[in-house]
Amino acid sequence: MKFTIQRDKFVQSVQHVSKAISSRTTIPILTGVKIEASDEGVTLTGSDSDISIESFIPKEEEDNQLVDIEQEGSIVLQARFFADIVKKLPGDTIEVVVSDQFVTRLTSGSSVFNLNGLDPEEYPRLPEIEEENVFKMPKDLLKSIIRQTAFAVSTVETRPILTGIHWSVEEGNLTCTATDSHRLAMRHAQVETNSGELTFSNVVIPGKSLTELNKILDDTDDWIDIIVTDNQILFKSTNLLFFSRLLDGNYPATKNMIPSSSKTSVTLNAKQLLASIERALLLSREGKNNVVNVKTMENQVLEITSVTPEVGKVTESVETLNYSGEELRISFNGKNLIDALKVIESTDITIDFTGAMSPFVMKPADQDHMLHLFSPVRTY
Amino acid sequence: MKFTIQRDKFVQSVQHVSKAISSRTTIPILTGVKIEASDEGVTLTGSDSDISIESFIPKEEEDNQLVDIEQEGSIVLQARFFADIVKKLPGDTIEVVVSDQFVTRLTSGSSVFNLNGLDPEEYPRLPEIEEENVFKMPKDLLKSIIRQTAFAVSTVETRPILTGIHWSVEEGNLTCTATDSHRLAMRHAQVETNSGELTFSNVVIPGKSLTELNKILDDTDDWIDIIVTDNQILFKSTNLLFFSRLLDGNYPATKNMIPSSSKTSVTLNAKQLLASIERALLLSREGKNNVVNVKTMENQVLEITSVTPEVGKVTESVETLNYSGEELRISFNGKNLIDALKVIESTDITIDFTGAMSPFVMKPADQDHMLHLFSPVRTY
Incomplete structure (x- = not known):
């Protein structure tokens, strides 16, 4: 693998995917960022197996060349070092070259880092999601909804289902509910669905996942697609995929309360x-x-x-x-x-x-x- | 005791004297702020017995009335509550009234706090300092000197004298030295002395004292008086007294190093x-x-x-x-x-x-x- 990339774009992508990476994981490969260079651009992935984030940097954007790819390939680099390094490198661009034994050389300005990488073949695959149940809303509305409900989830693990936020959609109306059994927050919002008949309930998203998502989303009215499956939810905006697992179990009926x-x-x-x-x-x-x-x-x-x-x-x-x-x-x-x-x-x-x-x-x-x-x- | 005071002036003074107050002190009365109302104004005192800070709010300043004193007296109030309270009170002024059993009522806008105070007679006296060895310099110079030396003091207690900064004055030239035995920082500065013959050495001020002083001093070129005695140093600027004990022992000779x-x-x-x-x-x-x-x-x-x-x-x-x-x-x-x-x-x-x-x-x-x-x- 060999490519040269605009440093500021690389920094932003690394920061985004780092939000999913925990140093306390029991799976060593997940302490790393996966970097993949293809003909179209560079894809970064971070995951703690609950949350997975994929950020894509295209070769070109609005006539600016962001990446110059000389050789395709992939590598996994330790996230805690890597994020700091790209932020502090002195040049406007970074050259990334992987040689034998996954040793990766980063060159930028007067600075050269040789890092011991990990085998990208060991990195788990992201869930495959069929885009059946899709709805969408502006990012800034999603950010408000999260902010206005996530604070009320339970932080104790005695009833794990209460650490999540319950989402239901009916006739284009999304209802989000969070409770720790002493207080409850509920928020309604209109969303756009791909078919008028999209209806679901008992989708419970970990509060922590939504809080992390909120840190990444910019506060604009660009649309974000949301896709729900049996055990995963996917938030999809330009060049960014955010996957979270859903919580198992039945959320308590809150309407009658x-x-x-x-x-x-x-x-x-x-x-x-x-x-x-x-x-x-x-x-x-x-x-x-x-x-x-x-x-x-x-x-x-x-x-x-x-x-x-x-x-x-x-x-x-x-x-x-x-x-x-x-x-x-x-x-x-x-x-x-x-x-x-x-x-x-x-x-x-x-x-x-x-x-x-x-x-x-x-x-x-x-x-x-x-x-x-x-x-x-x-x-x- | 009964007085009404401008809230912003009170907040600033409380913040200043709080820098000297430690919640880990073994002397219960020193967890409090001493408040004393006299005919001239209100004096606040905080101390951890190493550092003592006295802040004075005069009755009037530039034709503005800052304090209206109805009855003189004094009280000691728990610093950790008191500092937060004055900061968050809703009115522009605060009325302070001490009644029986040291119960103190603070009234401001729609808010009334009744606090259990402590006996001011138990509060230790500040050291009395004879103003013999006096020199002075602009506050911003003092701030630079502290910043440029204090970082180099030792943080381990194996050689307590190295946790201090060594000051010496000779012919109007101040030399400040700090070392942890692996690195050393030295700073020279011209100071004004009240007599040309002021000379001293082996004055060792705890690094922590100077770091706290630096947080309080504003970055102006107003002059500050400095008075050195055998075991105390006093920094004296308008309405503010900052006392620190000196460290015992001989500072190592650093010139030959x-x-x-x-x-x-x-x-x-x-x-x-x-x-x-x-x-x-x-x-x-x-x-x-x-x-x-x-x-x-x-x-x-x-x-x-x-x-x-x-x-x-x-x-x-x-x-x-x-x-x-x-x-x-x-x-x-x-x-x-x-x-x-x-x-x-x-x-x-x-x-x-x-x-x-x-x-x-x-x-x-x-x-x-x-x-x-x-x-x-x-x-x-």
Whole structure:
């Protein structure tokens, strides 16, 4: 194998595929980046067997030559060294030459690296995916959806299915749900399908996979294709393939958990509420339960309090923009509310309570595409 | 005690004195910030008994009222909570009221914190310093001096005196020296003294103290007074006092360690050399010795190489701007050279070698105020 490549393109591709590579893998070959030079360009692959990422650098792009291929071939190079090296090489281009015994020479400007490579024949093949169930959406919408749900997945392995995000599609409407059984985030979005009849549910994508995908996707409104099979999902955009395995098992039915009625409804400025809860939790860094108490006051004011006996007490007053229904005292995990408030992009939010011991719902005041559900905490 | 204070001034002062406060102290009262309101303003104090910092907020500054004092007094509040709280309070001002049992109420905007304080009578007194041996220099010069020497102190406690920086003054010339016995950094600077006869040596300031001081000082050419006593040094600028204890013991004589002759002399671009050594060390992250090998080549080129057997080999070529003397092969700790190159502000540097097994000197090519000395490493 022998080729010369634009350094900045190579750096970007290596960074993308590195997102899939874990140094803790038990399969030695997967600590490497696979590099393959063909007549069309250079393909990089990284994988931890849960996630696989393939990035392609074409020979030419918009009349610029990106790669000059002298000899086709492939090699696997240690990712942790390789990513740093290409980033720090001094020249605008890098020459890559593989000789006997997988020894690979990288030359750029005044710098020459000779690296011990690994046998590319040992590298596992990527899953083959039939493009039957395809739908698509703009990348920036996908990024929002991930950001607005992934934070709510469970981080403990006691119920592995809850470490994933549940996706379902019905009549062109995608619903994404994440819950750790104390709080739940749900997001709806319109997607384009290749046939009007595309319907699926119980597709559960590891939260970690989507978080990694979000780091790679650029925030543009270019479209991304999404293909679902029995045990894999593939995200496909220009020169980039992102595969993730799906989680096995049945995701809990969440629809019935969401209360449809309301006994107390308040509308608040989201930023004000966020700042107040953050301050209320300042003294409870030690106590890990993060409990805050909310009480409706006269004059349409919510009082938020938090007590840490050895340290002190915080009292916050938040004016409501709208208040209706019964008086209320309720306690809940303030940290969960903070997480949700940080992903809601609307100025104002509405919270619907159905009593001190029942779950309550927070939504953007002006939109219906997102919903956050929280369990209260018993404090006596 | 009762006063109302501008929040931004309070935040800054709290951040300054917090630099001295360690949560790992064995003296409980020192985990707190001491706050004292007098007729002139508010004084904050933080200390870990090695370093003590006092920050003063005057009642008025340039016709702005900063503090409104209703009742004098003092209190000690837990630093880790207090610093976060003042930063996040919502109002432009904060009212501080101490009531019975040291309970302290902070009120700002819609937010009220009630904190359990500590008895200010238990707080230790700051050292009393006689202002005999005083000299001064601009703050930005002091910051440079610290940055250009502190990195070279020893971080191991086997020879405690080497964790400090040695300062001496003679005829208005300050010399600062730091060494960990493998490398040495020396910096000279002119200072102003209150009497022409101020002379001292064997003043050894803990490297950590100076590093903390550097975080607080703003990068202006305002003057700072420095007062040295037998066991303390005091840095004194407007509204800020910074005390540090001095290290006991005799600092090693370093003057004789510096070779005065040279067998091989090279001048190089500092940035190019830095980048080359950084790349040469990319493969040796595991091997902790960070050894690089340098060889003089024909055509006035230095070849820098580094080998990590299981991973590979790096070869870097650096063109010299000037080369004279004997051919040379030498090995040394590349990380030490990187540290020094990062604090040299000149474009070009000169290195004077006196043979493969002798210490060598690196200096800015155009200035004589700074010197870095390195021991070679035996590689056979």
